[in-house]
Amino acid sequence: MTAPDPYATPAPRAEAGRTDASSSPLLRAAIWVAIGALIAAALVCVVWVLIGGQNGLIGRAFLTILLLAAFAGVALLDAHLAPRRPAWFALASMASWIIALLLGAIMIWMPERYHWIGFTKFIDFLLIVLILQLVLLHVRLYIKAFQRHDTAFTRTVVVITIALVVGLAALLIIPLAFGEWLYFADIYWRIVVAVAILAAVGTALVPLVNVLFAPKKPRAHAAYPVLAAPTAVAPAAGPAAHELLPWPTYVDAVTPLPMLPDGSPDWNAYYTGYPSPGAHVFARLEPATPAELSAPAPAEPAPPQPPTNQPGYEGYPPPPPLPPRP
Structure with a gap:
């Protein structure tokens, strides 16, 4: 049995209540799905390049290269930040970027109905990415608020609200990605507004319940400064000494x-x-009288002087006697 190395660096411990995302099998599966999606998107784009028309081919190819490079960068960033995040959030973040990659490839190479407008589609793609990231931020903050006061009522509200938020994001992304080919009736936008209202109400319920019923964190009350007792205190040395009140x-x-x-x-x-x-x-404490204040301080007694009247020794004691001789 070997003794442990005292100079070995201790392994970092995971924070309490947080699962290590780097060891999650779901995240590993999501990374492999991201790699497969990247390869599939590249192959589909190559096929469209070979069999598609010549209209805007160079522009689409340039946007495709930018899309694949951006996806590879954000996938590496997510994998790097995964150990610092909860496993479910790292998985959801990777899934959002995969959805953005697939929608971006479809928007770039989808045949145009009237004419291909690259700038308009680029703005629509940025809006899709923004919606996906806002949904992620909303869900993460919402779950943090839910964890403060976990009850059956709040758990039900959280599940319904998250479903409504995800559904609202899908209802907003579909017109941005396929608005050129699909017709959206008036009832569609009415449904979008209704879902948005319900999602907003569900989002506000959990913080309100926390304010009413969640346990409050103890606050540190400011204590009064402890003053010195009225006793004689020697002055502290040094200019940095604090004066007592x-x-x-x-x-x-x-x-x-x-x-x-x-x-x-x-x-x-x-x-x-x-x-x-x-x-x-x-x-x-009696105040001093004027006579006591004007009286001179008593003189300190002089230290005793050694006697000087012993002859022959000038004030020093006589030498000790000699020891006895045999």
Whole structure:
């Protein structure tokens, strides 16, 4: 049995209550799905290049290269940040980028109905990415608020609200991606508005329930500064020493307040005139009279001098006697 190396660097511990996302099988599967989606999107784009028309071929090829490079960059970034995130959030983030990659490839190479407008589709794609990221941010903050007060009611509200938010995102993304080929009746937009209202109500319910029923975090109350007792205190050395505050007194500005066992002044005695039980009462400080102030300070006694009247030794004691001889 070998002894542990005392100089070995300890392995980092995962935070309490958080699953390591890098070891999650779902995240590993999502990364492989992202790799497969990248390869599939590249192959589909190559097929469209070979069999498609010549209209805007160079522009589409350039946008495809940008799309694949951007997806590879965000996939690497998500894999790097995965150990710092919950497993479900890392998986959802990777899924959102996969959806953005597939929709981007479809929007680039989808045959145009009237004429191909690259700038308009680029703006629509940016809006799709923005919607997906806002949904991720909403879900993460919403689940944090839900974890403060987990009940059956809030759990039901959270599940319904997240479903409504995801459905609202899908209802907004479909017109941006396929608006050129699909016709959306008036009832479609009415449904979008209704889902948005329900999602907003569900989003507001959980914070309101937390305000009413969630346990409050203890707040640190500011304590009164502990003043020094009215005893003689030697001045601290050095210019950086802090000066003690004067001990509070009664209304007469002479009698000091009693001191509680914790060292703080007995403020209750200031209003009632009687010290609290257990408080230490100090003697009344009498002001000095003018005669005492004008009297000179008593001279300190001189130190005793060694006697100098012993002859032959000049004040020093005589030498000790010799030891006995045999």
